[in-house]
Amino acid sequence: MSKKILMVVTSHSHIHEGKATGVWLSEFAEAYTGFNKQGWDVVVASPLGGKVPVDPASVSADSDDPSFAEAAKRLDNTMKLNDLAHESFDAIFLPGGHGAMYDLPADRELQSLLRDFYESGKLVAAVCHGPAALVGTFLSDGSPLVAGKRVNAFTDREEAETGLASHLPFLLESRLRELGAIFVAAPSWTSHYEADGNLITGQNPQSTVAVTNAVIDHLRRGGASF
Numbered sequence: 001m002s003k004k005i006l007m008v009v010t011s012h013s014h015i016h017e018g019k020a021t022g023v024w025l026s027e028f029a030e031a032y033t034g035f036n037k038q039g040w041d042v043v044v045a046s047p048l049g050g051k052v053p054v055d056p057a058s059v060s061a062d063s064d065d066p067s068f069a070e071a072a073k074r075l076d077n078t079m080k081l082n083d084l085a086h087e088s089f090d091a092i093f094l095p096g097g098h099g100a101m102y103d104l105p106a107d108r109e110l111q112s113l114l115r116d117f118y119e120s121g122k123l124v125a126a127v128c129h130g131p132a133a134l135v136g137t138f139l140s141d142g143s144p145l146v147a148g149k150r151v152n153a154f155t156d157r158e159e160a161e162t163g164l165a166s167h168l169p170f171l172l173e174s175r176l177r178e179l180g181a182i183f184v185a186a187p188s189w190t191s192h193y194e195a196d197g198n199l200i201t202g203q204n205p206q207s208t209v210a211v212t213n214a215v216i217d218h219l220r221r222g223g224a225s226f
Contacts, residue, residue: 003040003090003219007032008110008133009078010099011046013053015167022053027095027127027208029071034212035093042074043089047107049080055097058205081109086116090219095208096128096154101168104133111137118145118198123218127193127202127211128154134201135175145199147180152194152201155185 009023035042046052052075086092092113094100104110114137118124124145126133131153137145156173159165177183186192186203193202193211200218202211 003035003038004088005035005040005042005215006084006089006092006113007042007044008081008092008094008104008113009044009046009052009075010097010103011048011052012099012102015098015164019164019167020053020056021098022055023058023075023095023099024097024128024205025054025058025068025072026205027058027097027130028075029065029068030208031093031095031127031212031215032071032074033067034209034216036071038216043079043084044074045079045081045084047081047103047110049078049083051076052078053099055099058097081107081113084113086113086120086122089117089122091123091125091215092117093212093215094126094130094133096126096130096132096205098129098164098168100129100132101170101172104130105136107133107136114145115139121198123198123200123215125200125211125215126153127208128204129172131176131201132172135170135172135179144179144181146176149181149199150184150194150196151176151181151199152184152186152192152203152207154204155188157185158188158204161188
């Protein structure tokens with residue numbers, strides 16, 4: 001049975017003057033390609049809509065892959081979040097890129113969507129810096145969505161290795177822990193994800209395919225909990 005996936009990407013383009021950012025291309029392209037191969041309908045949205053920035057550091061030889069080029073075209077004209085509702089989708093997927101640290105945590109439309117997806121039992125998935133969107137998401141009872149959940153995301157150690165930690169608004173692992181998440185880290189730059197009920201989170205770009213496959217498996221099993 002065909003599924004419909006909402007992919008939400010950042011609209012934010014700079015870390016500081018002279019240092020551009022945006023969505024991390026492989027995290028978007030690998031997930032988009034995985035869903036597309038299932039024959040599923042994928043809608044791509046962002047806080048501002050329209051063309052979204054791609055982190056220049058994520059554009060490499062891999063980007064010449066035809067599937068990456070096809071996926072990248074979907075970043076040229078994204079929908080605005082306020083035009084969407086969770087009832088139309090089976091899952092929401094949030095790729096990373098440092099841009100996600102700036103606009104996704106405080107976007108009210110996104111927080112509402114994430115809460116509605118989660119509380120309706122639909123799948124919420126994110127990878128690398130994509131889980132930054134979760135730090136501003138609270139459930140109807142006022143508790144953080146991530147509180148008491150096993151989660152994964154770009155680690156503080158990996159962030160230190162990027163050399164960008166001091167420029168960011170917060171450290172993602174630390175913030176998730178502060179919110180009561182059970183953060184389960186793997187060695188830096190290795191593929192790892194955590195699944196807790198209808199929440200799936202992955203650690204880094206190397207984890208995108210594993211997270212995507214977990215989403216596909218979850219939906220093919222009818223949304224049954226892990």
